[in-house]
Structure formats: structure tokens, C-alpha cells
Amino acid sequence: GNAKSLNLNHCIKIEIPKILARYHTPKVAADTSGPRLGDFDDAVLRRSVVVVLDCDMAIVNDPNEFMLVDRPPRNGDGVGFLPKILRVLSDDRWDLVLTPQYFTNITPYADAFNHLNPQFWEYILPGLTTLGYVACTGTNMGLRLSMLHNHSRTHDRDDNQAVRPFVSDQGNPSARYEAAMQGPFPVYSVTEDYALSLELKKAGVKGTYHAEYLVKGAAPSGITAVDIQRGRWTEGHYQIFFSRKNPAFYPHKLGLIGSIYYNYGTLAYLCNIITIWMYQLVPLLSAIGLQPVAFSTSFRYAATAYLVLTVAVQYYVREAPHFFGMWRANMSNILLSWTYMKAICRAALNAKSGFATHTAAEEAPEDSIMPNPPMPDRQDDSLAQEQVRDVVGHLLYFSLLLLLSLATIVICVAKTVQNGRMHSRFLLPAAWAVYNAVGPVLFFCAACLKKTKSLELAMYLLSMIHSLMAFTALVAMWFVNSALSIGYLDPSLQK
Numbered sequence: 001g002n003a004k005s006l007n008l009n010h011c012i013k014i015e016i017p018k019i020l021a022r023y024h025t026p027k028v029a030a031d032t033s034g035p036r037l038g039d040f041d042d043a044v045l046r047r048s049v050v051v052v053l054d055c056d057m058a059i060v061n062d063p064n065e066f067m068l069v070d071r072p073p074r075n076g077d078g079v080g081f082l083p084k085i086l087r088v089l090s091d092d093r094w095d096l097v098l099t100p101q102y103f104t105n106i107t108p109y110a111d112a113f114n115h116l117n118p119q120f121w122e123y124i125l126p127g128l129t130t131l132g133y134v135a136c137t138g139t140n141m142g143l144r145l146s147m148l149h150n151h152s153r154t155h156d157r158d159d160n161q162a163v164r165p166f167v168s169d170q171g172n173p174s175a176r177y178e179a180a181m182q183g184p185f186p187v188y189s190v191t192e193d194y195a196l197s198l199e200l201k202k203a204g205v206k207g208t209y210h211a212e213y214l215v216k217g218a219a220p221s222g223i224t225a226v227d228i229q230r231g232r233w234t235e236g237h238y239q240i241f242f243s244r245k246n247p248a249f250y251p252h253k254l255g256l257i258g259s260i261y262y263n264y265g266t267l268a269y270l271c272n273i274i275t276i277w278m279y280q281l282v283p284l285l286s287a288i289g290l291q292p293v294a295f296s297t298s299f300r301y302a303a304t305a306y307l308v309l310t311v312a313v314q315y316y317v318r319e320a321p322h323f324f325g326m327w328r329a330n331m332s333n334i335l336l337s338w339t340y341m342k343a344i345c346r347a348a349l350n351a352k353s354g355f356a357t358h359t360a361a362e363e364a365p366e367d368s369i370m371p372n373p374p375m376p377d378r379q380d381d382s383l384a385q386e387q388v389r390d391v392v393g394h395l396l397y398f399s400l401l402l403l404l405s406l407a408t409i410v411i412c413v414a415k416t417v418q419n420g421r422m423h424s425r426f427l428l429p430a431a432w433a434v435y436n437a438v439g440p441v442l443f444f445c446a447a448c449l450k451k452t453k454s455l456e457l458a459m460y461l462l463s464m465i466h467s468l469m470a471f472t473a474l475v476a477m478w479f480v481n482s483a484l485s486i487g488y489l490d491p492s493l494q495k
Helices: 003-023 042-046 081-089 118-130 145-151 161-170 175-181 192-202 223-241 251-287 297-314 322-335 337-349 358-362 392-419 424-448 452-477
Strands: 049-052 057-059 096-098 141-144 207-209 215-217
Touching: 003 049, 003 145, 003 192, 042 145, 049 081, 049 145, 081 096, 081 141, 118 207, 118 322, 141 145, 145 192, 192 223, 192 251, 223 251, 223 337, 251 322, 251 337, 251 392, 251 424, 297 452, 322 337, 322 424, 322 452, 337 392, 392 424, 424 452
Parallel strands: 096 207
Antiparallel strands: 049 141, 057 215, 096 141
């Protein structure tokens, strides 16, 4: 379930009609329970806009008040969030408009967990919007009220897992809770933004993305807080993936391309985990003499083309300062892989997430907003203020990754010393192992370094090592003798 969705649905169905009644006369008299959206003319609802902001986000009246450290400011006209939102929604083509997020408590060059995420805001989201994706990230967005009203009853009550505790052993939910369950914001996933985007796309709603930084806020600080946030995002995606709501089942509503890209981000979490472990196993197997590939000429050309094209796509930027942001994005996927793994397992096992409690929302006073899920106290600028018991899983996970890399390096060095000369067949897995070690080392740097400047320096040095080792491994591959093939090595032919 999702307490945020319940809050939003309650506001849209109960509180906003009360506000409208102050300025507009309902077309029908309200009953004793108060006005409802259906009591107002469609023209009133179409001209009304609902703005959704997280509680730690603040509208910037003049965008020139702040600028991004690692990119030039784009907001030169001095027009703030609300005028821009209303200007976009004055176009009847759009029922939703989203703006990017920016966090003032994050130093870009020490953003180990990629909170600022220029890869997403500057490149991925504009491209997806062009393909028809309804961009929705849960905050910094404006939605047409008529669309929300029309969309309120598109969700089957029985599909909402938040109802199940009441159906199973707690009797019937109250009328207020029942009204919130049937609102436009889905409650069947803990990531209501992704679920809302999916449902709106299926309903044929058109949305757009306005790529100006018009709202600023604060990102979670500390490994535990980041783990909670990103774990919720991942789990919510897989709650949908492991259900009949899976976008793959709706190509007739989403289109073939839509059914693919609505699952792209979901599958990326799993592919990231698989890639990390395969990258560890391949050089380790090569170091001990069990070759996983045949180093033929065809393989060299294919591997070189693949690696070069992958880097070209992953690190494509329009502005030079974004290059380091792309590297941060790739590294953050390693730093968050343990979080992804836990969340996928919870969703697959249908385990209780703890991100929202249905009974807490039901027991809230009648006139109060339903409670949001608890978050840990905000930490200082340092990531080192952690309780060891809260991050013991992270420590064991990244220690194992680091040990595998070190084992590969030690084996390669030992064989080089034993042979009395450096062979490319040992340099290749050793360079690859150092490349793999950068992610775990970055995690420990983020966890232990108290000064932001120290973390900035560590990230800069690690990015240089990461790039150098990738280039070294690519070059070494071309000097490995063709006699080195799958599970076989003829030492007499090895240069």
C-alpha cells in the first residue's frame, strides 16, 4: 500500500472540492457530506490545476536564486514554477507536466549515490517523453483536475493490495478510507509515481516534461536513508512486475514500444545485479586458468566494438560537466546493488515492506492528513554517521565484492612472479579486477570519509583509475595469444 497515495486521494476527493466551493458555485447542491468534484462544471475542473510537491521540496519564486554547480543555469527569464506550470497546461494537449528535481544539500562532485542524476533529468527523460512516456516522478508536477477526476474510478478496488488487511481480518474500511482507495493515485504499489504514470498512459492521458530546475529540496543523507528510499523505488517497480499490472500485458494500451520502456527501468535493476557478479566471475575464472571466452580475432573486434559503443552511449553528453555525472550514475548502480537485491526479493516473496502502514492511515483523526512512512532523522553533510547494525548487510556485501577482486589481482600477480615475466593473459584479468574494485572502494569511501572535500578527491581519483583500467584491459585483450581459448591454454604458444 501507499500512504502518500491515500493522502493525495483524500485531498483530491475531499479537501479540494471544499476549496473550489469557496470560489465557484456547484452545478448541483452539495449533500450533507460536503461538495464533491462531480458537483462542479467540467470547465471549472479543466481550468483547475493540482500541484504535487514532496514535503522537502520548495518552489523557487525566481529560478535565478540558485543554479547548478556542475552545469550552466538554464532559467534565465526569472519566471518561477507556478507560472511555468500554468503556461504549459494552458495547452489543451497536456494534462500533466513534470519538472526536474534539484537538491541543495548535495555537492555534485561528492554525489556518490547520484541524487542529482543528470543522466535521467537531462537525457533519459526527454527522450522517453518524445516516445510518449507520461513522465511522473511523484513531485514537482502539475496535473489538470479534470483529468484526475475522470481517472478516479479507473482502478479496480480489489486490485489494491492495501485493502487486503481489512478484507482478511480487520472488517470493512471506513467510508473515508474507502474514498481514498478509489482515488486517481494508485495504492497497489509503494511507488505511486511509476504506477500513476503507467495507469495514465493506459488511459490515453498526455503528459510532457519541462526541463527547467524550478524547485529545490533536500535529498536523503546517509546510507540508511538512501537504502530506504531506493529500496522503496525498486520494490514498487517489482510489485507491479510480479503482478497482472505488468506493462508487458498491455501492449494494446501502451503500444509495443510503451510495453517495453515501462519495463525497462524495472529490468535494469536486475540486469545491474547480474552484470556486477558476472564482471567479478569472468576475470577470476580467467586468472585461475578457466577461460570463459575464446580470444579469436572475431572476438577481439566484436568486444572492442561493443565496449566502445557502450561507452559512447552511456557517456554521451551535451555539456562537458555532465560527463562526471554519467560516471556517478554508473557507480551508484554498484553502490545500490545490495539495496536492489533486497527489494527484488521482498517483492518476489510478497514480504511486508514496512514503507507504509494501512492501519496508521485508517486510525488517523478524521480531519488530519494520513501519515507518511517514517524516515530516519536527517544526518549532517557526512555519510559516516551510521549505526553499524543498520549497514551490516552493505558491509558484508561490498566486502565480498572487494575480496573477489583482490583475490583475482593476487592470483595474477603471483602467476606473473612465478613466470618471471608479465603476460597479457594475466594483465587482462588483473586490470579488469581493479576496474571492478572501484565500486566497492567507493562505497567504503562514502561510508567512512567525513569531509565532503575528501570524498570529492576520492571520487576523482577512483574515476581516473576506473577509466585507466578499462583502457588497459581493452588493450591487453589484443595481445592475448589466440591459443588462449575456452578452458584451454597451450603455454608454448603464449607470448
